[in-house]
Amino acid sequence: MAKEIKLLGTWASPFSHRIELALKLKGLQFHYLEEDLSNKSQLLLQSNPVHRKIPVLIHNGNPISESLVIMEYIDETWQHQNPLLPKDPYARAVARFWAKFIDEKGKEQEDAIEEFSQQLKFLEGELKGKEYFGGERFGFVDIAAFFILQFLTVLQEVKEAELMTEEKYPVLFEWMEKLQGNEVVAGCLPPREKHVAYVRARRAAAEEAASKTKAA
């Protein structure tokens, strides 16, 4: 069993963390392969020739790309263990809508991140009065949202900007803290200090590259 599921990811990517958590919630054993994005493996290039991006799940030799597509696949393939999407078609549609919303708004990450923080009011409204986005159960949208928002708090620290404060989004904040306290969820997160240092270094490198381009 352990050999038939492979996950190609990187330690700092919220999109990898989604898949890691989904597999763990299903109680599945898998083989995690860390990718070096500056020197991508042949396996990654062959498995995702269109986008050449992580995460990629390889199950019995069949590669699947795009984190939300992978999450749907995991939920359908192991549907009796800890369902991620609700059963009702309308509730499923609502979950897919929010997952898509998170990906569209959070996608460009660092560039669009301030705009994204303005969009959080919609997520705050959706979560209000509920334990999780999935209702009483942690589910699809929770997985999709958590690691992106976690990443947002890392950026917030690096940029010293107020993107997602407790005052502005108390409901999301409480939910974040609840999830950070969950062992399985927390086990998919990289060490905070390491993550902050990495994002800081990457931003500094990007700024240096930009200033060189300007000078040239």
Place this chain on the structure above:
Amino acid sequence: MAKEIKLLGTWASPFSHRIELALKLKGLQFHYLEEDLSNKSQLLLQSNPVHRKIPVLIHNGNPISESLVIMEYIDETWQHQNPLLPKDPYARAVARFWAKFIDEKGKEQEDAIEEFSQQLKFLEGELKGKEYFGGERFGFVDIAAFFILQFLTVLQEVKEAELMTEEKYPVLFEWMEKLQGNEVVAGCLPPREKHVAYVRARRAAAEEAASKTKAA
């Protein structure tokens, strides 16, 4: 039955056409409401407060937005009539991957359309050797792709650019012609002349607005 399904759309939108076709393929009666995007209805604003965009499907009073999310909902709700997605989870994942690919690449439409036409090689490769993207059956990816590519041919005519020629993409071309010859599919397309005139007028207006901004 006719009253319980409402579709808010616009006649020239490939995203509306997707839903129209999906409903027709399921043999469903529905009430189509044409939206004026310069003066959106209260029903649209209430039904899709996040994006305020068409298409929106309202089923028994429950609104659903985002065309691919709506298509999944239609397929799940009326699963025994003419399935749009295959049954096998891996085949479903592949279909979702391509539908997402089409939406990402085709999304910004007019601006990004030349880049999109370069990406068609991936779709050409995926379709090669098959009757439809869905294999022997017309399905989810076919619906997602057809109206966008049809729109591309309209833009091609307006811009007098070679975006999607038969020489470059013979497989896609043959598939397009096959679908244009299908009565149900063709019945969801606006009259070609009217569509071309509309896109031409919209482009002219956009260009005028841009030149005014420059002058100011």
